[in-house]
Amino acid sequence: MRSTFAGDMSKDILILVIGDAGSGKSYFLSRLLSAIGSTEQVHVGNGLADDTPDIHPIVVDTQLEDWIKPYLYSGTKANPSPTRFILVDTPGLNVDPYNSLSTAQRIVAWVKKTYHHPKLTSFQLLIGGVIYLHDISLDVIPDTIHVILLCLRKAFPQQIPWSAVVLVTTKWGRDFGESFGAKEEKLRKGHWAKLLPDTDDGAKVVRFAAGSEDEEKRSALEILHPIMLRHNQWWAGILTRQFRFRQRLLGTGRMKTEEFTRNYRVAVDHAIRIHSRVAAAQVQMEEEKLAEADREQLVKEWKDSLETLKGFDDQVSFWNILSFVIRAVPPLVSKLNASKLKE
Ligand SMILES: Nc1nc2c(ncn2[C@@H]2O[C@H](COP(=O)(O)OP(=O)(O)O)[C@@H](O)[C@H]2O)c(=O)[nH]1
Ligand SMILES: [Mg+2]
Incomplete structure (x- = not known):
């Protein structure tokens, strides 16, 4: 083929x-x-x-x-x-x-x-x-x-x-x-x-x-090894950025409903925790100190957590994010005005 x-x-x-x-x-x-x-x-x-x-x-x-x-x-x-x-x-x-x-x-x-x-x-x-x-x-x-x-x-x-x-x-x-x-x-x-x-x-x-x-x-x-490791590092960086973005967004207020926001936050935090375990496991694998069963278990948890996160992502539309940003602006403006008034 x-x-x-x-x-x-x-x-x-x-x-x-x-x-x-x-x-x-x-x-x-x-x-x-x-x-x-x-x-x-x-x-x-x-x-x-x-x-x-x-x-x-x-x-x-x-x-x-x-x-x-x-x-x-x-x-x-x-x-x-x-x-x-x-x-x-x-x-x-x-x-x-x-x-x-x-x-x-x-x-x-x-x-x-x-x-x-x-x-x-x-x-x-x-x-x-x-x-x-x-x-x-x-x-x-x-x-x-x-x-x-x-x-x-x-x-x-x-x-x-x-x-x-x-x-x-x-x-x-x-x-x-x-x-x-x-x-x-x-x-x-x-x-x-x-x-x-x-x-x-x-x-x-x-x-x-x-x-x-x-x-x-x-x-x-x-021979391919250094290149694959670089790819791993690159992915780790991208994921970190993506997680941080969600954290920032959810940290500033409500998205859709209170409950949705809370669960979404939990999913992001969970993914971040697993992400750091994956990074640690990668080092262990380099040193051949990670058992196959542990690897498989971690991979499973990792996949599940990303799947859950994706479930939340899929429910959030572009308009949700936009309206969220718009809602976040007025308080910021009034804060600025307030500090100006003080001066
Ligand atoms: N002994 C040995 N011969 C090799 C090795 N790599 C390639 N060759 C031989 O060198 C010749 C040229 O190889 P090739 O892969 O076509 O070179 P290319 O022009 O760089 O693609 C072929 O006859 C290969 O069989 C190697 O690592 N050891
Ligand atoms: Mg050739």
Whole structure:
């Protein structure tokens, strides 16, 4: 079954997979797709030429829940407006030897054309992350990645913090005592140093393990990890903002009836409490300290609480909110007038 790229694109999150021709982008993607249980096919080249001349978006079926299980926000479907992950296979960065930015510019143009940038809302996380692949068996190290990433960051401000960048070394299976480890260290200290600030907020360097198919699949998922964590954090932020908005609204007075307002408030407070438990559980999961049964229980409570909240949200119309705001204004005005009179 081939998923189509059409459909609701407003919630899409792109994961850009970039690298020189033959660095193993398509190979990595094919392993990643089978790791998440997708039946999508990617054409892997023979390494002699650039076998992905076009930008190739692959929609990840959100029905495949298992792969996002370790990420409580994405995996619980707690996310009230479901996101779609799109893995983007791209042409080699080195296809035009005279212009190291030509592929990056093509990617930028493609994203802007496809997603009508800059109509994006500030809520939208358009680019979930960038995965850069580098063939560690090569002797010549391209020094263009820094400018390429700067070009992408400039085109999509705030969408690509360094922490959303994963620098991956590939083809470790070819290490026959040549010590690729030393090469990797040289990269960290050299060309990649600028991308790796001392803090946790820098880009991550991860090896794409070579081995059995299962090992490679596991490794592919690990490479995605920093990007998924970022997605989780982003969702946590959005939910917090949404909860606060409701709290503010309900805290200032009555919405519909007294009883409705009271119950609505209880639902919001409950969701906020569970939300903070989810955040704590995410940390525990990172440290592998959360039992499966506890996870499932929490996910259930989390889903229930959001469902309840949605029930209240659905009963509130735009006019309710508007009339609420209008009612809130006159007392404010008289308060202002009163303080003016005092002066
Ligand atoms: N040993 C090894 N070979 C790889 C790896 N990744 C890709 N290849 C091979 O390298 C060649 C080019 O890979 P491909 O994924 O088409 O590169 P792309 O141009 O970046 O998409 C293919 O023959 C792959 O089988 C890897 O991690 N290890
Ligand atoms: Mg390819």
